[in-house]
Amino acid sequence: MAEKYSVPRGTFDILPADSYKWQYVKKVFSEVAAQFNFQEIVTPIFEQTDVFERSVGGSSDIVQKEMYRFQDKKGRNFALRPEGTAPVVRSFVENNLGMTGGNTKLFYLGPMFRYDRPQKGRYRQFYQYGIENIGSDNPFIDAEIIAFGYAFLSKLGLKNFELEINSIGCSNCSKDYNQALVEYFTPNLDKMCSDCNERINKNPKRLLDCKVPSCKEIAKDAPNMLEYLDEDCRTHFAQVQEYLNLMNIPFKVNPRIVRGLDYYNKTAFEFLDNNLGAQNALIGGGRYNGLVEQFGGKDTPGIGFAGGFERLLLSMETEGVSFGEEPKPNVFIVAIGEKAKQLTAKLLFDLRTNGIKAEYNPDKESLKAQMKAADKEKTRFTLILGEDEIAKNSIILKEMISGEQQEIPREKLVTFLQDKLR
Ligand SMILES: [Zn+2]
Ligand SMILES: [Zn+2]
The missing domain is CATH 3.30.930.10 (Bira Bifunctional Protein; Domain 2)
Structure with missing residues (x-):
């Protein structure tokens, strides 16, 4: 392996x-x-x-x-x-x-x-x-x-x-302040970490925000920058x-x-x-x-x-604040039979290029398997295309939450969904 x-x-x-x-x-x-x-x-x-x-x-x-x-x-x-x-x-x-x-x-x-x-x-x-x-x-x-x-x-x-x-x-006011820090910290350096010992001459202000507890304790009473501005x-x-x-x-x-x-x-x-x-x-x-x-x-x-x-x-x-809308399709298409599958290719493309997030699973054949896939996607709508609908140039639109179904002429589908989703 x-x-x-x-x-x-x-x-x-x-x-x-x-x-x-x-x-x-x-x-x-x-x-x-x-x-x-x-x-x-x-x-x-x-x-x-x-x-x-x-x-x-x-x-x-x-x-x-x-x-x-x-x-x-x-x-x-x-x-x-x-x-x-x-x-x-x-x-x-x-x-x-x-x-x-x-x-x-x-x-x-x-x-x-x-x-x-x-x-x-x-x-x-x-x-x-x-x-x-x-x-x-x-x-x-x-x-x-x-x-x-x-x-x-x-x-x-x-x-x-x-x-x-x-x-x-x-740099002008730091001169005096850095001097004051060096004078304050120097007698305490043996109690401070190696980083602080190294930094005291390069950038003494850094000793003020050292996270080591013993350094923190000493820095607590260090001179205040604001008094040196x-x-x-x-x-x-x-x-x-x-x-x-x-x-x-x-x-x-x-x-x-x-x-x-x-x-x-x-x-x-x-x-x-x-x-x-x-x-x-x-x-x-x-x-x-x-x-x-x-x-x-x-x-x-x-x-x-x-x-x-x-x-x-x-x-x-x-x-617990919002991250905006979770990404998922608006509609899932269920197509029964080879002819429906072919029509779905065009239908999917039309929906997607008209701003409707659409999905279809071409690997699932039976109505039951496709409906299960639709449920899993948790889309708002499922579109069902079977032999009857093909013959009538229509499609069935199912609202997944209410379970309500209606038949819609296919040429009106895009505008219908655009209205619903607005
Ligand atoms: Zn200044
Ligand atoms: Zn330190």
Whole structure:
């Protein structure tokens, strides 16, 4: 017997019983994107390794431990994309998308890859949705990006989530703050994990969101970023909050939010899911002024967010919200005899190309077997075509719930069903 295979560890198949749910979430996301005037961008799933090393940052877990790296036949270094922002910024610079000035508003959907320990809701190939607005440092835009996240989760019907925001300052105010963090953490380093010991000099803010309990305990009393913000960053943050208030979007300021990647500054935010417990960020985002310049572009501010489909779907299941209409045919055709089968070929095609989801099973011969197949499909209508109907140019339509039957002239069938299904 031939060997059977399974999916690589940390990956999964999206099977038909679930794929319509994924389609639904993508559809809602694209609709909200259109309402907020964002256009889709599709980048390759692999990039030069440099694209991530330079932007995501050498001190991040992603670059240090989690990237899928490979060399192609010519020895060039590539990585499967671990996140979506760096490729978008690479493309923005490469294609001069900012040429006409103003805001470039982009969204993306697709798989990302991280070599991480698989656990519930976390995979090695995972799917993200994200948006980027490149071109403005205006706090109005920060609020707009956050509002997009709020509108998206709300449109899906989710209720049990919270928005937390923070400002992590710019390079100017970070100087003093990083210094204060180094002074605070240095005497405690022997009680902290090896990651924290390594990061203290590269990116001391990362020590604030270490998940190791003993590190968490020490980080609890660390200096507060918000007290170190300079004038510009403080005003910016205050204005973001003002706009959110004007839109009636509820939020909480949480000075612990730092975001894991090096390129963030100023506004950072998370939409937290109250259903899921420990790993509870549905959406994470923030401002990345300076990133475009790092990619060789003209200094252009940017801000965006990303979220994972897997966690979103888990939350939707937990809250019991709708995934839209389950995919199934509207009508099932039962055809008795060879002549009926031939007529069905044309009939099926006419129904389908007129927007009616129709199904037929040519392998079942008897009326009983076909009716059983129709029952299994749970369609609203069954169409029955036998010798009598062929002779009269008609067809029998049976409403499956009520069991009611009526005979309909075949040339009227399409419009009749279109009316019924409207
Ligand atoms: Zn600042
Ligand atoms: Zn730690």
